[in-house]
Amino acid sequence: MTSKEASLHDAIAEFVADGDVVALEGFTHLIPFAAGHEIIRQRKRDLTLVRMTPDIIADQLVGAGCVSKLIFAFMGNSSVGSLYAVRRAIEAGSGSPIEIEEYSHYGLLARYQAGASGIPFMPIRSYAGSALADINPNIQKIASPFDDESEIYVVPPLNPDVAIIHAQRADRSGNIQSWGILGPQQEVAFAARKTIAIVEEIVDDDVIRSDPNRTIVPGFVVDAVVETKYGAHPSFAQGYYDRDNDFYRSWSAISRDPEKLKQWIQEWIHDTEEHAGYLEKLGEGYFEPLTPTPHMSTPVNYGSVR
């Protein structure tokens, strides 16, 4: 297969256009921060950001003025704070610079599943009596075609223009391998029209092929594969580096003050050249205390023809 290897700059420049519906996924684990920063650096505008759990990366993208609409299920900075840029926007009410479209976790995941499967809607056992169905016209109730008695809520497919996911490793053809908490990465990659995968390391084909069950997204679904070490910081990559909890705790103080947030975005994103510049600014040895002790899985035996 041909190589899909690209630089972070080129992948974002080529595949993310102003006005696009962009899904950045990763459930606390493997959040594509470096890609989000590159979107800010390239001053993309008017994006619809889709993310099940908008966290600091959403706060940064909204704070930087890249986002005009947010599709989400849970917004927050885990248990250590709030997303003040996002909240400032939403709490402005009718004067809000962003529109929101709100689901529960399974509701938004089911939209990815419907989108990935090419089906007109996906039924889930949620939403009876929930006000979410009142404020979101994409949550509808239908009658079962199989009996006269029952109804169920459904959500329509979501096919983002581009999905951006982060993973531990891939080959040059874009076969993506991931382990630990998997989030909705597989579903969103299949649902999106284009997929950019950021990985900690691009490895030889032999490494990927030594454990094919580990591949969560096959290369044919991936349009660009980008090697960006520590590209999920301050979130984590299982086995590579742990979550930078100090950064998460420090975020509220930055985000609460619009001026400080602006300065932070200038200093850490616009004034750094790509992700390498960001890492340089973090300083040598920064990741030492965040590097876990190795804990290897036992290899499995796939066997081979005699």
Place this chain on the structure above:
Amino acid sequence: MISATRTDDTPTSTQAAFTASELLTVVSCRLLQGKRRVFAGIGLPTLAVALAQKSSSPDIEQVYESGVCGAHPPRLPETIADASLATGAEAILTMPVLFGYVLQGGWIDVGFLGAAQIDRFGSLNTSVIGPWEEPIVRLPGSGGAVEVMSNSHEVFVVLRRHNLTSFVNELDFCTSPSLRAARLAAPKVPTQGLGVSTVITDLGVLTADDTGELCLSSVHEGVTVEQVQAATGWPLKLMEQITVTAAPTAEELRLLREDIDPTRVYLR
């Protein structure tokens, strides 16, 4: 009352004193007796499950929203998707499996949820204070709460502050509906589970009666029934017998303080 069975005298565990978080954790733990599979996030529910595992219910299992089952973390995790939850876990499920098969499939005995507001029948608001279109405070939203509410056999709600701000006659927004609210709004949509069966607060414990209405069943030591009623935004019904919550035992406190959360990550 504190049992006097301990022979060594660690100052913290021989004193009768315990914090509100410790009490809420211990009460939650005792209510988990006989339950097998618990869906819980980070915080007091995690401590309650850990305490149950070390005391009354060694076989109880916790399922995390991140898909982790049978976690064996060497230290307390800071988030539901902490690296230490994944390493050495018994299973890590994908999201369609977790929401589709585990939750919707009916595998969860008890789901723990929190809320900014709760009503008389246990509907929960985690979305907004004020109108949704123009909120005074934008809260995180549902996350998986709607799914936990709709699919667990029963739901425990832990609220650190029992007051008129949280216990309201009418929610600003019904994020996760009670069973009653679900049936009223969409009678043909099949339901499973009871909704909120138990609310554990800093003042006492509310338990749902046969109609699903939350009634006062226990008050913590030093708290009066009138005090709980005054802190509740609807005319709070009383169970026939109201008990005084048994205080944490020395052994429960020792396990919490020395084994489970020695650095007091959640025992704030």
